[in-house]
């Protein structure tokens with residue numbers, strides 16, 4: 222049995238479930254630690270997926286950076302240097318580029334895996350120290366469409382406005398574009414319990430995933446037609462008088478326009494457009510509307526579209542029309558992806574936003590935050606460019622970029638093009654734990670602390686703010702991103718930039734006071750004291766406020782308290798196949814890898830489980846193209862080409878191929894994807910590329 226001092230209770234470094242884990246200092250192979258599930262933590266109840274269970278390998282100095290790296294000239298290799306030299310060099314280049322091209326020529330690109338303290342500080346660093354408007358982050362690729370849709374409908378974006386445990390008590394769940402069985406397996410228990418309790422599950426996914434296998438009804442639409450499918454379900458509700466008139470009258474606004482659009486989407490038309498049998502459309506609508514309680518949960522499958530926000534609003538319109546919101550065990554929720562994907566979008570890392578989920582264009586918000594930062598509101602820049610626009614303007618008017626916790630060379634859409642833009646920069650600095658593909662292009666690389674080497678806070682997919690506790694001392698040569706920002710700020714004429722996570726969080730809490738995401742009642746100390754590390758759900762506006770596990774029970778977050786039906790056009794927004802590119806590519810994740818793979822590709826057992834990219838295609842398509850299982854397949858779009866081994870499966874539509882996006886090199890799926898973005902949210906259309914598929918012989 223471990224002594225209390227030999228166990229640190231903390232949270233996983235990866236996805237937004239933020240499973241509780243115990244790090245046992247009992248001589249494990251990696252930094253002397255072994256990860257085990259934290260039984261008493263109420264979200265995962267001791268379960269970890271294989272990524273979390275092997276996460277201590279990331280602490281092994283052999284897989285990570287332990288010295289700053291510097292490229293002295295364009296043609297030179299990166300070489301290890303001391304911290305002072307690296308910081309002086311970076312500060313000198315940032316100063317020179319701002320002087321020569323203007324402050325707006327410097328950009329910052331963050332990540333949804335960064336703690337609140339880092340994400341908040343990055344936003345402050347950009348606006349106060351660099352005084353550039355151009356900061357955005359990779360969460361734009363992940364959560365932006367659902368966030369924009371929730372704000373339009375509810376006035377608030379909190380991924381799940383209810384605890385995940387509520388799922389188990391809901392009669393019918395419509396799960397759209399999520400493969401939880403692979404992306405966050407411990408969450409699946411709530412869905413299993415829901416069905417054991419007599420509930421039913423409808424899954425919408427072009428692939429018959431391990432999650433879809435568990436569904437009572439699986440709808441397998443053509444990628445990019447989600448909005449039309451949602452409108453088709455709403456059509457059935459209206460035609461069969463299944464809408465909840467009393468709820469619509471009492472708690473919503475704008476139904477008439479949503480009704481008008483839905484009336485254009487009768488089930489047979491939906492079948493023709495979406496490829497989902499009309500009978501299944503009717504069955505799903507009846508199942509959902511006929512239940513006492515119901516939820517619609519979306520994820521990247523429906524969100525990463527050129528009409529991502531509209532598609533999500535189409536699902537929310539369905540939820541509202543059925544009266545399945547604003548009461549217990551009902552509602553719409555987005556299943557956040559990255560570890561701090563929720564918190565990372567609340568406190569100033571987005572191009573248009575200040576801490577507390579405030580709008581940077583709101584004079585009152587600017588005045589409040591500027592007051593906390595000790596600057597004049599007039600000095601704060603306005604909105605910057607969303608992620609794709611920011612990355613693709615690199616080397617044009619953006620001449621320098623500071624990247625923290627992101628690997629856009631692998632994760633950005635149209636990745637060859639984005640890589641060429643990063644190469645065209647005058648100066649690229651990267652803070653990372655490992656030498657990612659993006660760090661390998663940099664002029665300066667700062668090796669920074671990660672997860673168990675630092676204390677910080679994150680917000681999980683339920684809006685639950687959690688304290689991640691430090692378990693080990695960082696390797697020699699490694700500093701926190703906060704220290705990097707503090708040291709650069711000092712060199713750039715801003716001494717005293719906060720570097721203590723506890724103090725940064727206290728300032729964040731003050732900056733968030735009165736905002737939508739109000740953390741002002743939270744502190745490291747208070748989070749540390751919560752029973753079994755349960756954390757507290759925001760909003761939490763005072764130090765004695767109990768937090769808000771369930772939102773919208775009395776009113777929605779709009780000025781009039783009503784949820785809004787958002788009128789959306791539901792025409793498919795995909796890149797349509799043609800003679801040259803006759804098939805559709807959709808991309809996604811696998812169980813044993815995470816995001817761009819920068820971390821998980823360095824973990825032995827994960828690589829053994831999923832060693833490389835693949836192309837999943839239907840046996841009929843494989844036969845037509847003379848493709849053989851395991852042999853290389855070339856997937857080509859108007860942007861580029863990826864080559865990976867064939868994985869033949871009848872679990873996917875014959876007109877669609879699937880590639881996971883975790884790898885660099887020849888099998889980099891994002892070489893093929895589109896950088897077209899949703900005009901509402903800036904979300905790239907990752908899921909819908911027209912492609913040519915052929916055996917790569």
Ligand code: SF4
Pocket residue numbers: 233234235236237238239240265268269270271272273274404405406407408
């Ligand atoms: Fe970590 Fe997510 Fe796996 Fe939980 S489900 S162990 S948070 S990667």
